[in-house]
Amino acid sequence: MTHPRLTPLAATLPATVPFVGPEAQERARGQVFTARLGANESAFGPSPRAIAAMQQAATEVWMYGDPESHDLRTALAAHHGVSLANIMVGEGIDGLLGLLVRLYIGAGDGAVTSDGAYPTFNYHVAGFGGVLHKLPYKGDHEDPAALVAKAHETGAKLVYIANPDNPMGSWHAGPVIADMAANLPADCLLLLDEAYIDLAPEGTAPDIAVDTPNVIRLRTFSKGHGMAGARVGYAIGAAEMIAGFNKVRNHFGMCRISQAGALAALQDKAWIDHIRASTAASRAEIGRIAAAHGLSALPSATNFVTIDCGGDGAFARAVLTALVAEGIFVRMPFVAPQDRCIRVSCGTPDQIAAFAQSLPRALQQAKAG
Amino acid sequence: MTHPRLTPLAATLPATVPFVGPEAQERARGQVFTARLGANESAFGPSPRAIAAMQQAATEVWMYGDPESHDLRTALAAHHGVSLANIMVGEGIDGLLGLLVRLYIGAGDGAVTSDGAYPTFNYHVAGFGGVLHKLPYKGDHEDPAALVAKAHETGAKLVYIANPDNPMGSWHAGPVIADMAANLPADCLLLLDEAYIDLAPEGTAPDIAVDTPNVIRLRTFSKGHGMAGARVGYAIGAAEMIAGFNKVRNHFGMCRISQAGALAALQDKAWIDHIRASTAASRAEIGRIAAAHGLSALPSATNFVTIDCGGDGAFARAVLTALVAEGIFVRMPFVAPQDRCIRVSCGTPDQIAAFAQSLPRALQQAKAG
Numbered sequence: 001m002t003h004p005r006l007t008p009l010a011a012t013l014p015a016t017v018p019f020v021g022p023e024a025q026e027r028a029r030g031q032v033f034t035a036r037l038g039a040n041e042s043a044f045g046p047s048p049r050a051i052a053a054m055q056q057a058a059t060e061v062w063m064y065g066d067p068e069s070h071d072l073r074t075a076l077a078a079h080h081g082v083s084l085a086n087i088m089v090g091e092g093i094d095g096l097l098g099l100l101v102r103l104y105i106g107a108g109d110g111a112v113t114s115d116g117a118y119p120t121f122n123y124h125v126a127g128f129g130g131v132l133h134k135l136p137y138k139g140d141h142e143d144p145a146a147l148v149a150k151a152h153e154t155g156a157k158l159v160y161i162a163n164p165d166n167p168m169g170s171w172h173a174g175p176v177i178a179d180m181a182a183n184l185p186a187d188c189l190l191l192l193d194e195a196y197i198d199l200a201p202e203g204t205a206p207d208i209a210v211d212t213p214n215v216i217r218l219r220t221f222s223k224g225h226g227m228a229g230a231r232v233g234y235a236i237g238a239a240e241m242i243a244g245f246n247k248v249r250n251h252f253g254m255c256r257i258s259q260a261g262a263l264a265a266l267q268d269k270a271w272i273d274h275i276r277a278s279t280a281a282s283r284a285e286i287g288r289i290a291a292a293h294g295l296s297a298l299p300s301a302t303n304f305v306t307i308d309c310g311g312d313g314a315f316a317r318a319v320l321t322a323l324v325a326e327g328i329f330v331r332m333p334f335v336a337p338q339d340r341c342i343r344v345s346c347g348t349p350d351q352i353a354a355f356a357q358s359l360p361r362a363l364q365q366a367k368a369g
Numbered sequence: 370m371t372h373p374r375l376t377p378l379a380a381t382l383p384a385t386v387p388f389v390g391p392e393a394q395e396r397a398r399g400q401v402f403t404a405r406l407g408a409n410e411s412a413f414g415p416s417p418r419a420i421a422a423m424q425q426a427a428t429e430v431w432m433y434g435d436p437e438s439h440d441l442r443t444a445l446a447a448h449h450g451v452s453l454a455n456i457m458v459g460e461g462i463d464g465l466l467g468l469l470v471r472l473y474i475g476a477g478d479g480a481v482t483s484d485g486a487y488p489t490f491n492y493h494v495a496g497f498g499g500v501l502h503k504l505p506y507k508g509d510h511e512d513p514a515a516l517v518a519k520a521h522e523t524g525a526k527l528v529y530i531a532n533p534d535n536p537m538g539s540w541h542a543g544p545v546i547a548d549m550a551a552n553l554p555a556d557c558l559l560l561l562d563e564a565y566i567d568l569a570p571e572g573t574a575p576d577i578a579v580d581t582p583n584v585i586r587l588r589t590f591s592k593g594h595g596m597a598g599a600r601v602g603y604a605i606g607a608a609e610m611i612a613g614f615n616k617v618r619n620h621f622g623m624c625r626i627s628q629a630g631a632l633a634a635l636q637d638k639a640w641i642d643h644i645r646a647s648t649a650a651s652r653a654e655i656g657r658i659a660a661a662h663g664l665s666a667l668p669s670a671t672n673f674v675t676i677d678c679g680g681d682g683a684f685a686r687a688v689l690t691a692l693v694a695e696g697i698f699v700r701m702p703f704v705a706p707q708d709r710c711i712r713v714s715c716g717t718p719d720q721i722a723a724f725a726q727s728l729p730r731a732l733q734q735a736k737a738g
Contacts, residue, residue, distance in 0.1 A: 002556065003555070003556065003582045004473060004556055004558035004610070005473070005525065006472055006613065007471075007473060007475040007478075010471070010613065010616055010617065015612045015613065015615035016615065016616075017436065017615065017620050019436070019621075021433065021436040021437060021460065021621075023439060024435075025441070031599075039433055041432050041433060042431050044431070045387070045428075046430060046431060051427050051430075053676055054427035057598070058420050058424050058427065059414075059420055059721060060598065061423065061595075061598040061630070062411050062415060062596065062597060062598065063408075063410050063598050064408055064591075066393075067390045067393075068392065069395065070393070076371060092619070092622065094619050094620075094621055094622065095622055102379070103379045104373060104374070104375060106377065109376075111398070124690065144456070157374060158373075179521060187372065188373060189373035203382050220434075223707065226431040227431065228432060228433045228725065229429065229432050229624065229626065230625070230626065231621070231622060231623070237687065238371075241373070243384045244375065244379065244644055245495070246384035247379055247383065247384050247385075248379065250460060250467055250494050251386050251387060251463075252461060252463055253460045253461065253464055254491030254600070255600050255626070255627055256598030257423065257598065257624070257627070258626070261427070295716050299451070320726065327562075339432065341439050347531065357471055363619055
C-alpha cells in the first residue's frame, strides 16, 4: 500500500528520544521512584510567589498566552540590562536549540560540540541534516580551544558549549568563554548554554556584549528557578539574531501559566538565594556520601554532582542499575572515558538520605558483578 | 561585519507573525479590551476540575512533565477507542502542524489548502520551503472536491482542511470528509483540523478508520475545553505515522501543568455539555444582534460567528477598526470575497452585551466612512 512520503531526511531519522523520562522507567518497574535525582530538577521547588502566580493564571487559561511574552521579556531585559529586542522566550532551552539549529543548519552543514555533551543539541543537528564534529573532554572539562580550532578547520556554522557543563558539572571562568567567543570565526555562531549559571560561582558568566553578532546565550527557569515542568527558556543575543526566531517559531507555543510563573520567579530574588544555599549544601552532602564509600565527587557548579565510581563504564553502569533497582532515579549520560561516572542531582535531605542508604548496597552488588 | 549565516531558506523567510495577539494591540492602544472576542477562546473557561488539577500541578512543577504524556494519551486513546500508539500530544495544533509539515514537506513540495484558511499552516509550509496551492472557498465552505482534484493535479504531499472551518464557521457532514479522504491520492496526507469539532453538530466528525495511512486528525483543548493558554493539542492517526513525530518533536516540550489540566478536562463530561449549551446560546445571541442591525450571521458549527457586514472588504475593515477602537477585540482573518465579514467569538453575556452596544456605533462610523 502506498503511504504518504516523508521527506528524504525525515525518512532517515530514527524515532528516538534523547532521554527516557523517569515516568517511563517507573511504568516499566511497576513502581515509582523513592528519590528523583536523575534529571537535575530542583526538588527545592519554585518560589512560592511563582506557584501563586501559576495558580492564579490557571483560572485565566481560557486565554492564549501573549505570543510575544512581552511582560516576561521586559522583565528579563531589565534583569540583564539589555533591550526587549535582545530577548526571546521559548519552550525551554531544548525548544530554542531546535529553532537555532533550524535557522542555521542545512543539509551537510557542520556543528561542533563535545563528545558526551548535551544530546538534545545533537538530536536537533541530526534532525536538520547537519554534520556533527565531536571533540573529547579534556580533564572532565569541555575544551574551548579545541572547539574553536575545530570550527576553523571545518567551517562549522554552530559551536555548542555549556558553561557550567552538563553532565560533568565542570565549568570555565567567564574570561575563558569570552576568549572562545572572540577567537571563533566571525561567521560561526556560539551557542552558549547557561542552563546552570544561576548555581555557578560568581565570575562564571562571561562578559560578552549583547550585540556581539556571533554569540547567543541560552538560559532557563528549569534549574535554579525550579520550574522544569513549565518549559520556559530564553535566549539573549543581538537583536538581528533574536528577530530570526520569529521566522520559524511556534508563536503561540508558550503556556500562559508558565509565562506568569516565570515572571513571578524572576522577581523573587530571596528565593534564588535560598536555592543557591540549598543546592550548595546538597552538593556538599552528596560529596560526603561519595567520599564515605571511597568514591570521588567531581567539583560542580550546578545542581548535580558527578561521582567517579572508580572503575570502568561497565562498573558505573552496574552501580547505576542497582541504584535504579533500589528506587533511586539517577542517570549516567556519559561517553567514555567519562562513563566511569554516575550523575546525582541535588535534592531534599530525605531524597539524599535515600540515596545514601542505597549507595553501599549498589556498590556491593556492582562489585559482586 | 561578517555574521553567522542563516540557511538559504531561513534567509528568505520574513520575521512575521501569523496573528498579532490582542495584548500587542492593547499595548498599542494603551488600554485593555472591554471584550476579548477575537481569538475564538472560550470565555466560559475550563472545567473547575481542570483548574484544580492545574493548581495542584503548579506545586509539582519542579519536575519535568512526562515526555511521553502517557497518562493523557492513555485517556485520549480510551476516549476515542484507539490505541496509545495512535495518539500524539503536542503544544497545540499549531505545534503539531509544524512538525507534520517538517516531516512531509521539503523544498518545492506541494501543499493544498483553501485561500483564507488557517494561516499558521501556510506559515509552516513556507517555513520548510514548500509550495502552497490555494483554492477559493465555494459558497463560504471549503471545497473538498476541488482540494482533492488539486492534490491529484499537483502531486501535493499534504492537503489541509478544517472541519468545521475557521474563519467561516461552516462545516461539512462527516461523510463528505470521509469521501474526500477516500478520493485523495494514496500518497497524499490529509491534515484534518478538527479544532472546533467539540462544538459541531453530531455527525460532523467523519467515520474514518484510525489506521488509514493517509489521514491524520488534529484536536485541541483550546476551544471546547477552554484551555487555549495551556497549549495542548493532539493528533490521531495510524501508529506508523504517529511514530514519525518522535523523529523531530521537542520531547520535553509539554508543560506538566497543561498535561494535568487536559487530563482532568477530558474526564469532566458535564462541563463540555455545559460549554456546548453556552456556546450555542452565545451563537444565537450574536446572530440576533447582527440581525437587529440588518447584518446576516453565517451558520456556525464553532465557538464564533462570522458576520456578513453586507458590503465590501473595505466596509468590513472599517466596521472592525471602529469596534477595536471601542475596545471590542474581534478579527477578520479573511481573504476576498470572504473579507466582507467580521468574526466574533462567543463569549459571556457581559462581553456580548458590550459588542451589542458598540456594533451600531461601529456601523455608523463605517457608513460615514
